[in-house]
Amino acid sequence: MKLREVWKDVKERDISSMRGLLKFITCGSVDDGKSTLIGHMLYDAKLIFADQERALELDSKIGSRDGKIDYSLLLDGLMAEREQGITIDVAYRYFTTEKRSFIVADTPGHEEYTRNMAVGASFADVAVILIDAAQGMLIQTRRHVRICSLMGIKHFIFAINKMDLVHYDKNIYDRISRDIKRFMGEFDVDSIRMIPVSATEGDNVTEHSFKMLWYQGETLLEYLENIELVNYSGQEEFLMAVQRVSRPNHNFRGFQGQINAGEVSVGDEIIVLPSGERAKVSGLYVTNQEMKTAQAGQPVTVQLDREIDISRGCVICKNTSVKAAGIFTAKLFWMDDEALIPGRNYWIKLGTKMLPASVMHIKYKIDVNNGEQIPAESIYKNELAVCDVILSEKCAVDVFDHNKELGSFIFINRISNTTSACGTVMHTLRRSDNLVWHETDITKKIRSEQKNQNTRTVWFTGLSGSGKSTLANELEKRLVAMGRHTMLLDGDNIRMGLNKNLGFTEADRVENIRRIAEVAKLMNDAGLIVLTAFISPYEKDRENAREIIGDDFYEVYVSTPIEECERRDVKGLYKKARKGEIPNFTGITSPYEIPRSPDLIINTKVMGLEDAVALLIEKLRQPSGSDGL
Amino acid sequence: MRELTSLEQLEAEAIYIMREVAAECEKPVMLYSVGKDSSVMLHLAIKAFYPEKPPFPFLHIDTTWKFKEMIAFRDETAKKLGIEMLVYTNMEGVKQGINPFEHGSAYTDIMKTQALRQALDMYGFTAAFGGGRRDEEKSRAKERIFSFRNAQHAWDPKNQRPEMWKLYNTKINKGESIRVFPLSNWTEKDIWQYIRQENIDIVPLYYAKERPVVYRDGNIIMVDDERMKLNPNERVEMKKVRFRTLGCYPLTGGIESEADTLDAIIEETMQAITSERTSRVIDHEAAGSMERRKREGYF
Numbered sequence: 001m002k003l004r005e006v007w008k009d010v011k012e013r014d015i016s017s018m019r020g021l022l023k024f025i026t027c028g029s030v031d032d033g034k035s036t037l038i039g040h041m042l043y044d045a046k047l048i049f050a051d052q053e054r055a056l057e058l059d060s061k062i063g064s065r066d067g068k069i070d071y072s073l074l075l076d077g078l079m080a081e082r083e084q085g086i087t088i089d090v091a092y093r094y095f096t097t098e099k100r101s102f103i104v105a106d107t108p109g110h111e112e113y114t115r116n117m118a119v120g121a122s123f124a125d126v127a128v129i130l131i132d133a134a135q136g137m138l139i140q141t142r143r144h145v146r147i148c149s150l151m152g153i154k155h156f157i158f159a160i161n162k163m164d165l166v167h168y169d170k171n172i173y174d175r176i177s178r179d180i181k182r183f184m185g186e187f188d189v190d191s192i193r194m195i196p197v198s199a200t201e202g203d204n205v206t207e208h209s210f211k212m213l214w215y216q217g218e219t220l221l222e223y224l225e226n227i228e229l230v231n232y233s234g235q236e237e238f239l240m241a242v243q244r245v246s247r248p249n250h251n252f253r254g255f256q257g258q259i260n261a262g263e264v265s266v267g268d269e270i271i272v273l274p275s276g277e278r279a280k281v282s283g284l285y286v287t288n289q290e291m292k293t294a295q296a297g298q299p300v301t302v303q304l305d306r307e308i309d310i311s312r313g314c315v316i317c318k319n320t321s322v323k324a325a326g327i328f329t330a331k332l333f334w335m336d337d338e339a340l341i342p343g344r345n346y347w348i349k350l351g352t353k354m355l356p357a358s359v360m361h362i363k364y365k366i367d368v369n370n371g372e373q374i375p376a377e378s379i380y381k382n383e384l385a386v387c388d389v390i391l392s393e394k395c396a397v398d399v400f401d402h403n404k405e406l407g408s409f410i411f412i413n414r415i416s417n418t419t420s421a422c423g424t425v426m427h428t429l430r431r432s433d434n435l436v437w438h439e440t441d442i443t444k445k446i447r448s449e450q451k452n453q454n455t456r457t458v459w460f461t462g463l464s465g466s467g468k469s470t471l472a473n474e475l476e477k478r479l480v481a482m483g484r485h486t487m488l489l490d491g492d493n494i495r496m497g498l499n500k501n502l503g504f505t506e507a508d509r510v511e512n513i514r515r516i517a518e519v520a521k522l523m524n525d526a527g528l529i530v531l532t533a534f535i536s537p538y539e540k541d542r543e544n545a546r547e548i549i550g551d552d553f554y555e556v557y558v559s560t561p562i563e564e565c566e567r568r569d570v571k572g573l574y575k576k577a578r579k580g581e582i583p584n585f586t587g588i589t590s591p592y593e594i595p596r597s598p599d600l601i602i603n604t605k606v607m608g609l610e611d612a613v614a615l616l617i618e619k620l621r622q623p624s625g626s627d628g629l
Numbered sequence: 630m631r632e633l634t635s636l637e638q639l640e641a642e643a644i645y646i647m648r649e650v651a652a653e654c655e656k657p658v659m660l661y662s663v664g665k666d667s668s669v670m671l672h673l674a675i676k677a678f679y680p681e682k683p684p685f686p687f688l689h690i691d692t693t694w695k696f697k698e699m700i701a702f703r704d705e706t707a708k709k710l711g712i713e714m715l716v717y718t719n720m721e722g723v724k725q726g727i728n729p730f731e732h733g734s735a736y737t738d739i740m741k742t743q744a745l746r747q748a749l750d751m752y753g754f755t756a757a758f759g760g761g762r763r764d765e766e767k768s769r770a771k772e773r774i775f776s777f778r779n780a781q782h783a784w785d786p787k788n789q790r791p792e793m794w795k796l797y798n799t800k801i802n803k804g805e806s807i808r809v810f811p812l813s814n815w816t817e818k819d820i821w822q823y824i825r826q827e828n829i830d831i832v833p834l835y836y837a838k839e840r841p842v843v844y845r846d847g848n849i850i851m852v853d854d855e856r857m858k859l860n861p862n863e864r865v866e867m868k869k870v871r872f873r874t875l876g877c878y879p880l881t882g883g884i885e886s887e888a889d890t891l892d893a894i895i896e897e898t899m900q901a902i903t904s905e906r907t908s909r910v911i912d913h914e915a916a917g918s919m920e921r922r923k924r925e926g927y928f
Contacts, residue, residue: 244648262630288675516808
């Protein structure tokens with residue numbers, strides 16, 4: 001049917017009686033002919049403009065194999081795509097037949113661009129999966145089905161393509177259909193349909209094929225025109241995530257959002273999540289029209305009869321099982337070049353709420369080919385996993401299968417701002433039944449990941465007046481400026497409190513260092529970078545500290561010579577010691593054992609403070625890579 | 630409950646996007662080109678925030694070569710709706726005498742692309758709504774609704790941020806900005822149907838009327854003012870013409886038409902044998918030119 005006729009037909013009938021938009025996605029492995037199929041559908045249905053048709057014929061002569069019209073050129077719009085002859089990103093195409101308006105997302109088949117395929121899938125209600133009849137189901141086909149299912153698609157059409165190249169053989173079609181049925185068994189879907197087609201020849205695309213009389217079903221286009229999408233939202237339940245609070249003047253306060261599920265009317269009593277406060281609907285606008293009632297999908301502004309605390313991210317609801325939750329189990333599709341690390345903090349966007357969150361625990365990875373569960377420590381790009389996610393505060397969360405909008409989320413990298421992952425909620429967890437929390441134990445690694453740093457105890461040792469405290473202080477300032485989380489232990493905060501019962505006998509000095517080392521270790525376990533500034537003159541005490549603290553121990557010998565220390569004599573201690581007023585003064589009346597193999601030596605007589613701190617930062621980075629701190 | 634019509638669905642999507650930007654972006658602006666898509670976008674913005682006024686200003690990049698009727702319509706519209714309309718012109722370009730007759734693609738670059746960059750930088754806008762649709766052109770068909778630009782306002786088509794469900798990630802790094810296309814999923818037919826359904830005012834240039842024109846390189850160009858220099862073999866004729874897209878008058882080809890009512894325009898549009906951008910002279914360059922220009926910061 002020509003466009004003009006379509007339009008006339010549409011105009012004569014009531015437009016609103018037409019079916020709503022159908023959004024579908026085409027996917028499949030590379031060279032399965034996705035772009036060609038859509039191109040052919042548009043071409044056959046005369047749904048492309050004449051100048052596009054001309055451009056297509058022209059481009060084909062340059063680009064295509066043996067001068068035939070290359071329908072895929074209609075869709076591969078980016079220069080890089082044309083050059084490489086592949087699809088990189090999703091292309092959206094729009095067409096209308098007498099029955100329905102369609103938006104089709106044509107997605108890339110290359111594994112490298114799987115995330116772009118997922119973008120298309122998140123948008124669609126129906127997936128058309130192309131399979132090369134000569135090849136059958138491939139790894140990439142299975143991956144795509146799995147991602148479509150993850151993104152919420154419940155209707156699958158398998159277009160078994162290139163039937164012309166297998167002599168329109170029914171046996172091949174039957175065999176592939178059986179494979180598909182077996183594979184689809186594990187997915188929760190509403191409909192599955194197989195159609196044998198040839199995208200280049202046009203068999204069963206828009207017109208029935210005379211070469212495959214054994215196939216009696218609908219053509220692909222007919223099937224798409226007629227497919228019924230089940231409406232899941234219950235009539236009784238009402239849910240709306242608040243996008244913004246509108247307050248143009250003192251007399252008006254409205255909550256704006258798009259209704260996620262159900263209906264609402266003026267006079268209804270509603271509950272606000274997460275607070276649980278109640279109010280009645282006193283006014284309702286659908287766009288700029290004042291209405292008595294509104295339904296799922298409509299953009300509304302809701303007024304309430306009393307002032308309660310509602311902000312962006314809250315959910316207004318009635319008759320719902322949705323509750324506020326702080327922990328849930330979810331499927332996650334990772335899209336970032338940087339791997340997922342449990343404990344690391346991300347922004348999560350869930351509904352209209354943005355808040356900090358992290359993955360507590362990776363339960364398992366899912367093998368995209370066979371669905372097998374594999375234990376994993378971290379998740380890499382293009383991998384699927386099931387994880388427990390913890391939010392920084394409770395908010396309204398639903399199970400994805402029950403409500404797409406309140407059950408889906410994205411993770412955003414807090415430094416690069418990229419969208420690292422998308423996910424769907426499988427079920428929420430209460431803290432009380434959250435055994436996982438205890439099983440995993442929040443480890444030192446998780447705590448330090450959360451702070452985005454590696455832990456360390458930088459142990460400064462050296463004579464009194466050698467510059468330990470000054471160095472430690474300056475280093476701490478620099479670290480904090482770099483966004484690190486630190487703690488400085490020195491005589492002031494240890495001797496005055498924890499160790500105030502200790503004197504200066506040999507036994508007390510040993511105990512002093514032991515306690516300091518234990519505290520440093522605890523603070524490392526808390527994820528902190530610890531700096532200590534104590535004379536710690538005895539090798540065996542420092543060895544003891546090294547043993548307690550373990551790998552985090554980093555010894556810095558401040559080697560400023562005694563003459564220089566005595567010259568500085570900031571606290572006047574050397575003077576007193578020379579007069580014999582202080583017994584056991586290190587360097588004068590008590591020995592200082594020079595460290596045998598310190599990690600770093602700094603002589604503050606020859607090196608300025610800034611250079612010394614710069615050197616420390618550089619050295620501290622080294623052992624654990626570029627951002628080791 | 631009933632299924633929403635496709636226009637209702639498209640309207641709801643656009644409004645959702647606008648509210649997300651208003652709620653999450655630091656300093657948004659809506660570009661206003663005076664054309665029919667801008668008229669629809671403005672109408673949607675009024676509906677999205679009602680009874681509040683749209684919580685962002687509007688920006689028109691004036692090349693000084695727009696049709697007179699466009700400028701008059703712009704000022705009337707802003708006044709009638711009580712919205713803040715910013716107008717920006719690249720004065721450097723005006724001083725240098727840059728014009729569409731002599732400078733060709735440099736004109737577009739200086740008076741449109743650069744002017745837009747300058748205006749966005751000057752006001753420090755972090756997000757700008759544009760009326761682009763995916764059915765207009767192939768590279769646009771691939772662009773996300775939230776499309777990111779680096780500090781040089783360039784687009785990186787090979788590395789677009791994933792856009793899942795309705796979960797738009799509006800976080801940007803310093804210097805970056807976002808172009809937001811709330812009409813991405815609308816087709817030209819949707820635009821016209823919506824204009825009719827909602828009684829949206831559009832510039833009279835869309836309606837056929839006797840206008841002074843010349844025929845030049847296969848295009849019908851309107852002689853809108855005395856700056857239009859005629860070639861020796863050209864003469865001004867009065868013809869009943871209308872415009873399918875609007876821009877700078879010397880670069881906008883009209884079509885001979887009798888369509889002087891909305892229904893007649895829609896009828897004609899549906900029969901269109903050429904897709905709409907053919908009548909914009911600038912788009913006639915080599916395949917891929919639009920993508921190239923967008924990488925350089927063209928809207």
